[in-house]
Amino acid sequence: MRRILSALAKPFSETSGLARWMLVIGIVLTAVFVFLAIFAPWVAPYGFAQASAHGTDFPKLGHPDGTHWFGTDRLFFDVYSRAIWGARTAIEVVLLSILVCIVVGVPLGLISGYYGGWLDRILVLVMDALFAFPSFLLAIVFSFLLTNIVGGSVIAVSLSLSAIYIPQYYRVVRNTTVSAKEATYVEAARAMGASDGVIMRRYLFGNVVQSVPVIGTLNAADAILTLAGLGFLGLGIQSTQAAEWGHDLNRALADAGSGVWWTGLYPGLAIVLLVTALTLVGEGLNETLNPTLRRRRLLPVLLPARAETEEVR
């Protein structure tokens, strides 16, 4: 328990000034969105596909006012409620896709790095090809296929997001495994008669998953953008299934010409805030957990700052 707590406190204790502030802001903002996602039914005044309340229909493209804080859109939905419900969709999709990435990418990387051979070669080739491919196009193609097969839903979108991020997890885990399996402790374990499965689970796993949280948070930001992009193109989640910010922006665009700003502004701001928050957290973690970056970043903080102040004096 103490180890977990000190590991959690590490990003704070090892940063200072601006970097710490950025990390704190990122964590607080992310927490707000997670709160909204969990408690959406209680926070949002209306449902995400609700067009009337207490027997009265909502106005079409109604201006923001006391009853509809952010106005209503062209489908009579309450923009404020949809912005909040959108947090739930976004967090659901991101969590699901990262989970799939970890469940698929980590074992694949571990096995491929540990055994090597032709399986490793083929996997590296395929993953590199996937990685070289424009990721957004890949997401488009996958969601095109998956919506043909399973229909447009949270699951289809999450899976197509997983497809574009799996290579990153695979590569990191595989490369760490390749170098870690030569370590003395692995050799010792093997000498004591540990089977391959035990070596991978007990000895290698803990050492190769350390960078996964960082990739996870950095990917989360990107995943939100990709999800919104797919929704915007109409390839993601349909608006009656769940509230999705990107899809809302697509509908808002049709009214941009007539000066309706509220239907697009709020879902857009929600995306910007959540992505910024996740980027700040990801970079904060990266700077403290990634030793190469940490050392490199610390140096420039100390030396030139001192030199400059001396110059001023």
Next chain:
Amino acid sequence: MAGTGSGSLPRYIAQRVLLVIPMIWVILTLVFVVLRVAPGDPISAAVGGKLDADALAQRREALGLNRPMIAQYWDYLSSVAHLDFGTTFSDNQPVLRVIRDNGGATLSLTLAAFAIALVVGIPLGLLAGRYRDSVADVVIRLFGILSYAAPIFFVGFLLQVYVAQPLGLPTGGASSPMTAFLVTPHTHILLIDVFLSGNGTAITDVLKHLLLPSLTLGLLICGVFIRLVRVNILQTMQADYVEAAEARGISRGKVTRRHALRNALVPVVTVIGLQFAMLLGGAVLTESTFNWPGLGQKLVDYINERDYGAVQGIVTIFAIAVVLVSVLVDVVNALIDPRVRY
């Protein structure tokens, strides 16, 4: 790699170029596996409602879709090798013609966006790196993060509401219908054709249409440049040769310009190549936001029509373009930076 100890440039380039073939093969195989082996029948997905069962079977036969997978795979590879990217199922057009008709618009959009990103991003990154931790640095970095975090269609939306409306700028298409009618297509790239025509009003019209879409896409890439140039300037400013230059009494501004900047810009070339893939994704969204008649918009149209043939052809061409650009960047990098050729 073995045998490159001499680090000769021609050898490195030859190696890099030869590697293109297996890379393209792997990507083509991937495209084929993902699009063809997946369950579902492409023909009934594309034109299912419009034709009866016999006609569907005929179309399937004509396109070779009832042949064994391996034969189809071979057909696909050999036709791509002959630069034949197939035909679309829904409107029965050669994919190459689709590329010709719409590729130009995408090209002008992305190049204009790149130009904007370079012109805005590099000076800002330089400024932020030079005056580290100043107010300007914080503001510029924040701008960098925001320009990444703001989705293209949201920036496009804001520009349409708050800029295009008050200024009366066009928000859709590459030109007004009149211009498109007047300009004769020589190159199929409207931006070039309109300059060839020499018609003043037509030129302004096309440029006006280009302004907001390229600004939107440019801002996205600009954030990447800012971050990159800033970090590189910070790193090079610590190099020994910069310190040596300062010790010789050269002013800080001159050191930045003459010594640090050049080396800080080398990685920018690499990143331009890496960003090309991101740019393609961004182009799809920008085109969709501004109704821009480019390849990305076309791809989305075909996807909505469930046209496997078109999707496969366009995706194949995008994939080949990405591989070629990455090789080109590596070669350029080797030419300007001797350290690359290990």
